[in-house]
Amino acid sequence: MSDTWLPSLRTATPQEGYDLAVKLSRVAVKMTQPDADARTRLREVYENDASALIAVSAVVATHFQTVAKANKYWADT
Template sequence: MSDSWLPTLRTSTPQEGWELAAKMSRVGVKITQPSDEIRSRLRPGYSENADSLIAASHVIAVNFQTVAAANDYWREG
């Protein structure tokens, strides 16, 4: 990826932080498997697999921990 898609981990709200965590997770998949064709071909195999969906949710949760820490858990002062 040549363009900068992640200028900061700072967000205004926890909701924005969760959305950023989800985006980080999607970008991670694209970097790991850059072929749109292959990702599309693989999607049916995991989109209906409970273990795969739980694993994907876990990755988002780990990324959210990173974003939350970077935002000092949205606490002031």
């Protein structure tokens, strides 16, 4: 992964901001567990676990708060 994969938190719209929040979450998982086979095996465990899926939503929401603040909540749109 390139050292500059995230040049900015700025996005044009809230939708782009949410997409970026999801990407931040996914990249964090890849950086934490770089082995794709291990991630695939683990997915079988959490994909049917409601608590794990809710936790994912919480992580994305936290990232979205950060992105929204960086974009001044898209006040100029």
